[in-house]
Amino acid sequence: MKIGIIVGTRPEIIKMAPVMRECENRGIPYFIIHSNQHYSEEMDSIFFNELELPKPHYNLGVGSGLHSNQTGNILIKMEPILVEEKPDIVLVQGDTNTVLAGALAASKLNIKVGHIEAGLRSYDRMMPEETNRILTDHMSDFLFAVGPNQEKILKSEGIEHDKVHVVGNTVSDSLFQHLEIAADKSQILQELDVKANSYFLVTAHRASNVDIPAHLVELLGLFDKLHDKYSQPIVWPIHPRTKAKLEEFNLEVPSYLKLSPPIGYLDFIQLQKNAQLILTDSGGIQEEACLLGVPCITLRENTERPESIEVGANVLVGRDADKALSAAEKWLSAGNFSWENPFGDGHVAERIVDICLGSEPVEAEDIIA
Ligand code: UD1
Ligand code: UDP
Incomplete structure (x- = not known):
């Protein structure tokens, strides 16, 4: 099993960090492709340093641009790497142009796609991220949903039941x-x-x-x-x-x-x-x-x-x-606040990696704490 991990922007680096760490700790072969959609030191390398992440194995250097230009450049530069590396699964996280391009490049090569944070919908099609989310979900083989709301949304859109896994959000792992x-x-x-x-x-x-x-x-x-x-x-x-x-x-x-x-x-x-x-x-x-x-x-x-x-x-x-x-x-x-935590128990990356490996994930009963 070889995993390809794709990141491009600040939130993807932060939320993908626990998955990278889990692969590293378990000795799973993996590689990181960074599109470099974010590239300024304070939007990019500061997070690799602070979170003590391995340097990306590939940096596509795409930088900023109009949507199609940026998405197209990532697609073009990603394809030969995926052809050469032959991962069993490619993981993308969130809703950026990097996510859409990464999922599409893998999907066209018949490589399995895992979408972390699947099933989120604002129902606002003016938002570029909404298109990215919907298309990525519908290309994915593994849909890692945060909670039951997202599971319901994905099923209502006709996505097969057994592709959807309710795991929580890796934002909780990073934060905790x-x-x-x-x-x-x-x-x-x-x-x-x-x-x-x-x-x-x-x-x-x-x-x-x-x-x-x-x-x-x-x-x-x-x-x-x-x-x-x-x-x-x-x-x-x-x-x-x-x-x-x-x-x-x-x-x-x-x-x-x-x-x-x-x-x-x-x-x-x-x-x-x-x-x-x-x-x-x-x-x-x-x-x-x-x-x-x-x-x-x-x-x-x-x-x-x-x-x-x-x-x-x-x-x-x-x-x-x-x-x-x-x-x-x-x-x-x-003055005083307390509410339920709907975003995960801090063990979300473990579940995601378990599911990628085909093993039974750790109990999910704590996801909605
Ligand atoms: C992108 C994502 C958005 C995500 C956000 C996280 C898309 C469509 N948008 O938005 O979903 O919430 O990242 O922060 O994928 N710039 C720099 N340095 C950088 C990066 C950007 O100066 O490292 C400036 C450039 O002027 C650039 C502008 O920010 O044109 C916008 O960057 P871009 O990546 O296109 O979109 P974000 O607004 O960052
Ligand atoms: N963040 C950060 N420094 C900042 C602003 C945000 O480290 O100056 C982190 C924040 O903790 C969160 C992530 O960046 O984990 C959110 O990124 P952003 O708001 O850029 O993107 P979005 O989540 O809206 O896609």
Whole structure:
């Protein structure tokens, strides 16, 4: 059994790390292909270093580009590697262009495809990731679903029952493996001069929020209103896409917004854990906030992670400042939070590798803790 592991962006590196570690620990032959969709040090190599991951065996160096250009380049560069390596299965994680291209390249070569985080749906076809998810699911032989919601969705789309495996989300493995290390090592609160539980944390990078000038202005307006009411510092480790758009649209950022470049995983865990509130349009951060017990305000009209809303950890506000203010008020006046964990028990990669090897996975009864 030889496994091909494909990554391309920050969240894929973080969420695939536990699978790489599991292959390494069990001595399973595997290789890593990195598309290099993300390439800046703080979006890429920082995570390989911090998470002590092996260097990718292949780096396709595709970089940024328009969707078809980027996807097509990955396909073209991936094919000869898969032909040469002949893996028994290729694993992809999530919903990026790298995922779609990796799954398609393998599928065309009749190599089995395993999709980690299968079955997520926002039902928003304007979102490039939604197309990537649907196509990848329908090309996959192993669909590693996070929970019963995703299992139901995949079955309703006609995907055969025996291809779907409910395993949880590897985001829980990564988070639980690094929480203590982050608490020990990170000095990020001191570096940013903020105190635990007295700042809000923001991230934003969805095309629908940051690529349209009026939408980015609306987001800045939402932060203004939040600051007017609470006078809290707002920490914003800014995604390179958003930074480029602020510059392109000539938008000023007020000084209460503590902008920083994207930061490493350990520091980011520490920042999330100690935030009073998280405001984000990220998929992974909605999950991590829920796992860390920090309330999340999602700057989107929809989410493919409805579980965090169902357990009471997350609320959708789009770019509506009044909705964000009333969510903040509700949570800040409550003070104490606890909810169920719908995202996994920290042993998800073990199950995925067991299933790839054809052995019985460890008991799944703890997935919905
Ligand atoms: C991509 C994924 C998105 C995922 C996100 C994680 C797709 C369609 N989008 O979005 O699903 O949530 O990654 O962060 O696959 N840039 C840099 N350095 C980098 C990477 C990007 O400066 O290392 C800048 C470039 O200006 C680039 C822009 O960010 O044009 C967008 O990068 P791209 O990979 O196209 O999309 P993301 O917004 O990062
Ligand atoms: N993250 C990080 N540093 C940052 C912002 C995010 O390490 O400055 C991590 C975060 O903990 C999560 C992942 O990156 O694991 C989320 O990535 P992103 O928001 O870029 O993508 P998405 O999850 O929306 O696809």
